[in-house]
Amino acid sequence: MDLSKLADELRNFEGVTRKKEIKNVVNNFNFQEDYDFDIVVDFGDDAAIIGIDDENAVLLAADGIWGKLLEADPFWAGYCAVLVNANDIAAMGGKSIGMTNIIGIKDCDKGKDLLKGLKEGVSKFGIPVLGGHTHPDAQCNVLDISITGIVKRENVLRSDAAKTGDKIVFAYDLDGKIHEKFNLNWDTTSMKSKKYVRDQLKVLEIIGEEHLANACKDISNPGGLGTLGMLLEVSKKGAMVDVSKIPVPEDISLNHWLKMYPGSGFVFTAPENKTKELIEKLEFAGIESAVCGEVKNDKKFMITDGTEKTMFFDFDKEYICGC
Amino acid sequence: MDLSKLADELRNFEGVTRKKEIKNVVNNFNFQEDYDFDIVVDFGDDAAIIGIDDENAVLLAADGIWGKLLEADPFWAGYCAVLVNANDIAAMGGKSIGMTNIIGIKDCDKGKDLLKGLKEGVSKFGIPVLGGHTHPDAQCNVLDISITGIVKRENVLRSDAAKTGDKIVFAYDLDGKIHEKFNLNWDTTSMKSKKYVRDQLKVLEIIGEEHLANACKDISNPGGLGTLGMLLEVSKKGAMVDVSKIPVPEDISLNHWLKMYPGSGFVFTAPENKTKELIEKLEFAGIESAVCGEVKNDKKFMITDGTEKTMFFDFDKEYICGC
Structure with a gap:
């Protein structure tokens, strides 16, 4: 695996770089009033x-x-x-x-x-x-x-509540297909029953109610690592993630997969003693899940393939969304 | 006053006619499921x-x-x-x-x-x-x-809850100016203090809490009579409105005024014994208000100038938004 190439590709991926605009817009809406x-x-x-x-x-x-x-x-x-x-x-x-x-x-x-x-x-x-x-x-x-x-x-699952030492869990429904017109859309819902897709949403409510995770974020345009990056940024943390452990559908390269917008994909950080139950709940709903890394106290988001390591984002020096 | 001309002009006013599209869109969103x-x-x-x-x-x-x-x-x-x-x-x-x-x-x-x-x-x-x-x-x-x-x-103030015999109260902040670029915008807020405009919103909460009206609607693009028409339509009622009683700013013709989008304008229907207190509350907040007509049991929305009468909308035969 060419880890540096992966890191470069994802760092410069439009789904990630477009988030930089958020900071400029958000600064307009700083609301400091007493409020009901x-x-x-x-x-x-x-x-x-x-x-x-x-x-x-x-x-x-x-x-x-x-x-x-x-x-x-x-x-x-x-x-x-x-x-x-x-x-x-x-x-x-x-x-x-x-x-x-x-x-x-x-x-x-x-x-x-x-x-x-x-x-x-x-x-x-x-x-x-x-x-x-x-x-x-x-x-x-x-x-x-x-x-x-x-x-x-x-019971709320926040993005900004990752704790040092939390395990990082990537969770994706892998049973799907690349949309014929948009090769970054991983469709896992159009072919499934109402009950199935609604249960996948419901499991997140249960995870909140049972306090099985400290932080959670929906994997969207920035892809799996980009989404985790945003979570770490607002949590003011770093991480070490072993990308070889991230669940990936057969026949899709990791580089492509990590840019995809999945129909049902989430990244969690959870205390180690909660990860077994967290993963069981997700997998019962058809969402394949794995521990892929750990939250660190510094603001360095590092990735590894099990042998080499490289810096993905250094939040002391750079930002994704700047919130 | 040329009452027929007024009725024709307002009936064909774009702010009113555009509402016909709503029906087509809303039909797509008929939601019949059991819901939490x-x-x-x-x-x-x-x-x-x-x-x-x-x-x-x-x-x-x-x-x-x-x-x-x-x-x-x-x-x-x-x-x-x-x-x-x-x-x-x-x-x-x-x-x-x-x-x-x-x-x-x-x-x-x-x-x-x-x-x-x-x-x-x-x-x-x-x-x-x-x-x-x-x-x-x-x-x-x-x-x-x-x-x-x-x-x-x-305490909620609905549009569809007008009752036969209710008095119709038009309420407008008349202290404002026509926007220099948009002659259908009656600006009453840009020149006033935060407290003043927030109190005008707050008075509507109080009207709800004190149950001073059966129905209420914000006067918007369809203008005063068009907005009342939508309220009557969803309430399945008719009305007789004396347009000469509607509060109008000096130096603006009634025909133009009834197409304007006011900064703070509402139409209410209220039991007769509540109208005095309703009007006092509104006027205390700088919103001039007057009883201008009555809700009728048929679906004919008639207008008068005190002497002549004409049909404005016959909801047995036509609709504004079709909701």
Whole structure:
């Protein structure tokens, strides 16, 4: 394995480098006022966490789907809009309440396919669209979805809570296929039953309730290592990860796999004595999981293939999202 | 007054006619499953209402700002994105928890102005942006905001709860100015203090808590009568409204005024014995209010100038949004 090449490739992968923009945007929204609600986490996690009373917190997330994906396959774009938001709430240990959408339709045929895909996503994941706004006369085709969820405050799975010494667990549904039009999309849900995919989301709620992990993040555009990088960055930690231990589907190279956006993929950090139960729960839901490394107290994110080692991100000197 | 001309003009006003598209979109999202939460209202109100326990409901709304407004004055577009969402939650008697935004930036200067306006809106109304998504490489400039709020279930102000015999109260902050670039925007907030505009939102919470109205809706793009029309449509009622009683700023014609999107404008239906207290509360917050008509049991929305009468919408034969 050419470990340096892997590290270079992933560091310069657009899914990772695009996250740098977040810092500039987030700086605009620094909210310092006295407020009626307890803003536990705003940016930098899969969803914002707002305490509404002593016991409960509301989760807020938003994702925009468009550009290439929307032009090339509007049905799949509509479907994925639901998928990615459902995963954002699940990754917090939360239960989805509902979505709102904003649709801009320039091209009517694409608009119809987009709505069909959205409808299929709602039906598959069982999360309703409850409101929104439609622009029938848009300058470009746009689909933006926001989702609201709820979670018990004590059960929330945060990104920024990794602890030194935690084991790092990569968890992926490996039973899937590369999407025919987007070779970075690992589709594991379109061919499975409603019950199956909903149970995969539900298992994250159970992991939160049973306190089986200290930190968790949904693997998305930055891929497996990029997503872990963001988790480590907001946790102010480093790590050593043995990439040869990461679950990978047959016939896909590790370099490609680590850039893929999986239908159901999460990275956890958990105390060593919890990892057995954590992995059992995930694998019962069809999500293959393995301990692949450990959280370190310094801010160096190192990777190894079992023999060589290389620096992936040095958070003393650089950042992924800067949150 | 040429009452027929007024009715014709408003019926064919784009702010009203565009609402017809809602029906086609909403039909896609009919959600019939057993669900963990109690979906009290989805489409057709200022916000969706979802019961999360016996006592509390979450409110979800979304608005997209773009096209002409965003191109012509991105700062104002960013500011208004906060304003319209804040009003959506207020009109439900709710308290805003936070917003998520999705920003698409094609033109960098416009993007900066848009962010400045958004920041100004957050600072003015005191509602934080807690998450979102930014596309730095968009095909067009887009700003979509979603908002989540909370309300006691028993205090919620719905659109669909107007009762036969209710008095119709139009309520507007008349102290403002026509926006220099958009003659349908009645700006009443940019020149006022944070406390003043926040108190105007807060008064709607109090109206809900004190059960001073049966129905309420935020006056938005369809203008005063168009907004009341949507409220009557979802309530399955008709009305007789004396347009000469609607509060209007000096130097603005009634025909123009009834197409305007006000900074702080609401229409209520309330039992006769509550209207005095309702109007006092609103006027204490600087929102001029008047009884202008009555809710009727048929589905005919009639208007009068005190002498003549004409049909505005006959909901037995036609619809505005079809929800």
